Amino acid sequence: MDLGLTLLVQLAVSMPFVLPREPTLPPATWGSYAVTTLSVLPLVWRRRRPVAVLAVIMLVGAFYRLAMDGPGQPLPYAGLIAFYTVALVCTARVRMAVGVLSVLTVSAATGLETGAARELSFTLFCAGAAYALGRLQYTRQAYTAAVEDRAAQLERANRIEAEQAVARERARIAREMHDILSHAVSIMIVQAEAGPVAVRRAPERAEAAFEAISETGREAMVQLRAMLGLLREDGPAPREPQPGVAALPRLLDRVRRGGQQIVYEETGAVRALAPAVDTAVYRIVQEALTNVVKHAAAGRVSVRLHHTARDVTVTVADDGRGRPRAGLGSDGGGDGVGGHGLTGIRERAAAHGGTVTTGPGPDGRGFCLSAVLVTSRQEVGS
Incomplete structure (x- = not known):
């Protein structure tokens, strides 16, 4: 499942590189595409090392923005999925620490790049939605596990x-x-x-x-x-x-x-x-x-x-x-x-x-x- 999701995200981030670009925009190079791919690849290990995967994706994304002059992405797909995974599998203390650091990092990066409140609000909204979906999925899985355990206990009792x-x-x-x-x-x-x-x-x-x-x-x-x-x-x-x-x-x-x-x-x-x-x-x-x-x-x-x-x-x-x-x-x-x-x-x-x-x-x-x-x-x- 994680490998398939990684391939799907790779397909999404590849679109700005394969679609025709405006002549005024800088050309899409193989180097920038390789760095983009490097930001997606850690998703394969997202369930085993969710915090480390999120940190690597954010570091690679920051490097791409600061050092590369390649096509931008409509959404930070890999980062959102990594943040969703942290909300799904990590403890409350880890989630809180990761959330605070992520907000500070995103705010600093937005301030250094454009400083636009609109971009900051949109980015934080997307991260919050990913976190909420992760917690919702955790609740659903816990409820399903409880129902299955109850059914197993009832079957044993019967x-x-x-x-x-x-x-x-x-x-x-x-x-x-x-x-x-x-x-x-x-x-x-x-x-x-x-x-x-x-x-x-x-x-x-x-x-x-x-x-x-x-x-x-x-x-x-x-x-x-x-x-x-x-x-x-x-x-x-x-x-x-x-x-x-x-x-x-x-x-x-x-x-x-x-x-x-x-x-x-x-x-x-x-x-x-x-x-x-x-x-x-x-x-x-x-x-x-x-x-x-x-x-x-x-x-x-x-x-x-x-x-x-x-x-x-x-x-x-x-x-x-x-x-x-x-x-x-x-x-x-x-x-x-x-x-x-x-x-x-x-x-x-x-x-x-x-x-x-x-x-x-x-x-x-x-x-x-x-x-x-x-x-x-x-x-x-x-």
């Missing part, structure tokens, strides 16, 4: 938000698939293990066990198909609703077929829950019962939902062997201190502004899990 959304969705799908598979496989294993014994002792129970295995497998496939449909790109995902509180009796019936006695009650201000909370309650009960089936060796399980105006409390207590041992479920199939089940339950509760507590049952036996999920949006927001 990318980070999208990555976080993907991570949250992956975690949600992982929780759903863990709960579905863990529960279904646990129930099927328990029923399959009880099947051979039931065939020998109570054939009617064996038939019920096989029916439970079949029903559990079918329901797991339906729910998995719905979850995996969210990941497919070749068509819309199925729109079957996620199971909720209304599906709990069917869930409890499947678990009862494994031999556990399950008591279920729903107390308080019973009302319909929001879909997200409704599904979270179902999954929490499902995972808690999965842990009971796999690890507790319990004979009796109590499932209780208590509604208040602000939240719903899910309590699952059993009379089994107590708190799961550390490491149970580390293979992804159950729960324990290091497993995924309790972690998933806590994540579900936290997603709805709630908490989870665990410990011994009411009489000191077994294991009790209590999860509180906030149902009032106003309370969650506060």
Whole structure:
């Protein structure tokens, strides 16, 4: 750009040398043309050394006026561009010093040459216009840089938000698939293990066990198909609703077929829950019962939902062997201190502004899990 601008200025200052001249004017010589070219050439370095370039141009211009008898120029093109560059790239202190020195130099040169106020006013006006254009361009460039930086920051923020959304969705799908598979496989294993014994002792129970295995497998496939449909790109995902509180009796019936006695009650201000909370309650009960089936060796399980105006409390207590041992479920199939089940339950509760507590049952036996999920949006927001 600077090289092209230098060539353009050189073309402009060459016109008085190539156009026909009045016979009364002194002839245009190659020496005067060379000095004129020398005053234009420094513009190539105007951005790297703006003050030095302006000083060289002014010195060469003064030498041309005092020592050469060549054609004059309508405007000091090179000097104006150099002054514009100083206003564009230099600091305020440098600009002020250069401006004061330039005014003094131009005033002295005009006074020595013609002393005409008209020429001095015109020269200072052109220099002031060049300075104003330089500052205007600086403001425009700063504004453009600020807008581009803001756009880049917004793009980074959007990318980070999208990555976080993907991570949250992956975690949600992982929780759903863990709960579905863990529960279904646990129930099927328990029923399959009880099947051979039931065939020998109570054939009617064996038939019920096989029916439970079949029903559990079918329901797991339906729910998995719905979850995996969210990941497919070749068509819309199925729109079957996620199971909720209304599906709990069917869930409890499947678990009862494994031999556990399950008591279920729903107390308080019973009302319909929001879909997200409704599904979270179902999954929490499902995972808690999965842990009971796999690890507790319990004979009796109590499932209780208590509604208040602000939240719903899910309590699952059993009379089994107590708190799961550390490491149970580390293979992804159950729960324990290091497993995924309790972690998933806590994540579900936290997603709805709630908490989870665990410990011994009411009489000191077994294991009790209590999860509180906030149902009032106003309370969650506060």
